[in-house]
Amino acid sequence: MGIVVQKYGGSSVADAEAVKRVARRIVEAKKAGNDVVVAVSAMGDTTDDLLEKAQAVSPLPPARELDMLLTAGERISMALVAMAISDLGYSARSFTGSQAGVITDSVHGKAKIIDVTPGRITTALEEGHIVIVAGFQGVSQDTKEITTLGRGGTDTTAVALAAALQADVCEIYTDVDGVFTADPRIVPTARKLDRVTYEEMLEMAANGAKILHLRCVEYARRFNIPIHVRSSFSKLDGTIVSGSIDDPAPEEGTMEQAIIAGVAHDRSEAKITVTGVPDKIGEAARIFVALAEAQINLDMIVQNVSEAATNRTDISFTLPHTDGQTAMKTLAALKDEIGFESLLYDDRVGKVSLIGAGMRSHPGVTAKFFSAIAEAGVNLGMISTSEIRISVVVADVDVDAAVIATHTAFDLDADDVEAVVYGGTGR
Numbered sequence: 001m002g003i004v005v006q007k008y009g010g011s012s013v014a015d016a017e018a019v020k021r022v023a024r025r026i027v028e029a030k031k032a033g034n035d036v037v038v039a040v041s042a043m044g045d046t047t048d049d050l051l052e053k054a055q056a057v058s059p060l061p062p063a064r065e066l067d068m069l070l071t072a073g074e075r076i077s078m079a080l081v082a083m084a085i086s087d088l089g090y091s092a093r094s095f096t097g098s099q100a101g102v103i104t105d106s107v108h109g110k111a112k113i114i115d116v117t118p119g120r121i122t123t124a125l126e127e128g129h130i131v132i133v134a135g136f137q138g139v140s141q142d143t144k145e146i147t148t149l150g151r152g153g154t155d156t157t158a159v160a161l162a163a164a165l166q167a168d169v170c171e172i173y174t175d176v177d178g179v180f181t182a183d184p185r186i187v188p189t190a191r192k193l194d195r196v197t198y199e200e201m202l203e204m205a206a207n208g209a210k211i212l213h214l215r216c217v218e219y220a221r222r223f224n225i226p227i228h229v230r231s232s233f234s235k236l237d238g239t240i241v242s243g244s245i246d247d248p249a250p251e252e253g254t255m256e257q258a259i260i261a262g263v264a265h266d267r268s269e270a271k272i273t274v275t276g277v278p279d280k281i282g283e284a285a286r287i288f289v290a291l292a293e294a295q296i297n298l299d300m301i302v303q304n305v306s307e308a309a310t311n312r313t314d315i316s317f318t319l320p321h322t323d324g325q326t327a328m329k330t331l332a333a334l335k336d337e338i339g340f341e342s343l344l345y346d347d348r349v350g351k352v353s354l355i356g357a358g359m360r361s362h363p364g365v366t367a368k369f370f371s372a373i374a375e376a377g378v379n380l381g382m383i384s385t386s387e388i389r390i391s392v393v394v395a396d397v398d399v400d401a402a403v404i405a406t407h408t409a410f411d412l413d414a415d416d417v418e419a420v421v422y423g424g425t426g427r
């Protein structure tokens with residue numbers, strides 16, 4: 001008998017009907033002879049609603065209390081799912097993250113899982129129960145406080161449980177049929193991928209694909225847990241995330257690795273330009289040390305050639321727009337020390353990324369990508385690349401056009417419209 005770990009996102013447990021539907025699905029897995037462990041997210045938009053409530057009483061709520069509040073969302077759904085299962089004649093036990101042994105560091109709001117001690121889960125399984133775990137939360141090893149793992153963290157809870165329990169598979173149930181070659185809300189002809197490697201999925205998640213939490217993919221890769229991303233609204237097979245781009249080539253006669261896995265986009269970044277930075281050794285370092293000390297994660301960085309007349313240059317970078325104000329304040333405080341001219345802030349930008357392991361061995365991918373964007377009448381801002389990704393920054397109003405043009409240029413369109421978005425949120 002194998003252990004199956006399943007995760008249900010907020011849109012899959014949005015209301016009573018949805019909870020009952022999920023309960024039936026969980027019971028099916030149990031009836032098929034598996035030990036079943038389930039990680040659940042908060043119902044629908046509960047987490048956003050709780051955040052709003054916090055804002056209403058305090059503009060800057062203490063991080064500890066915010067975690068106390070937010071973890072309540074998952075506690076509601078775990079108990080309701082357990083009740084619905086018991087109504088079907090099966091017995092379920094719900095556990096908070098802390099009870100389930102999800103041990104984290106002590107960083108409120110974005111804690112990292114450092115260990116999982118699933119003693120209570122294995123005991124409950126041995127006693128024949130279905131186990132339901134509140135996602136997105138744990139308990140700090142040092143401070144013993146309740147923590148949350150960051151938005152979308154239930155994916156990571158599920159994979160961490162799968163690793164600790166040595167589960168056969170981690171099934172992530174969501175409101176689309178799997179991982180698509182682009183966001184079906186923008187490209188209705190996007191195709192479902194049957195399989196994608198960890199590295200490609202990491203690049204997609206890191207560059208805006210919301211289907212899986214980035215840390216969950218990192219975790220799955222580290223522990224070699226296959227993830228099956230599939231819809232809780234249909235019975236179709238979804239996408240298997242497994243294997244590495246460095247695995248030996250498939251045997252002869254099997255399909256060649258696709259050149260492109262997909263096109264991701266991200267509207268959550270902003271761009272800051274520091275103009276007139278004196279072109280002296282150490283100036284860029286000063287800027288980026290200050291940003292690092294403010295705990296700001298940067299994405300793309302571009303430094304222009306300095307103008308001969310002034311010996312000054314512009315430095316631009318992108319960052320999450322939620323960090324925009326902190327970054328601007330941090331840099332403004334350095335204006336005299338560094339002697340730059342001005343700071344420009346632009347959050348009307350978006351990033352479009354082309355991802356695929358095959359681009360390592362196929363020349364011309366960049367040329368085709370940039371040509372497609374140009375033909376769509378879209379201007380490129382910044383550019384960055386990794387071994388298996390090319391990203392460009394464009395104006396936010398141009399993101400859709402750039403995604404559609406790129407998707408078509410690389411022949412990714414399906415013949416029919418096949419992407420169905422069952423829920424509302426894409427999670």
Ligand code: ASP
Pocket residue numbers: 009010041042047048073135136150151152153154155
């Ligand atoms: N409920 C949390 C969120 O909305 C965690 C999750 O959904 O995975 O971010």
Ligand code: MG
Pocket residue numbers: 009010041042044047152427
């Ligand atoms: Mg959610």
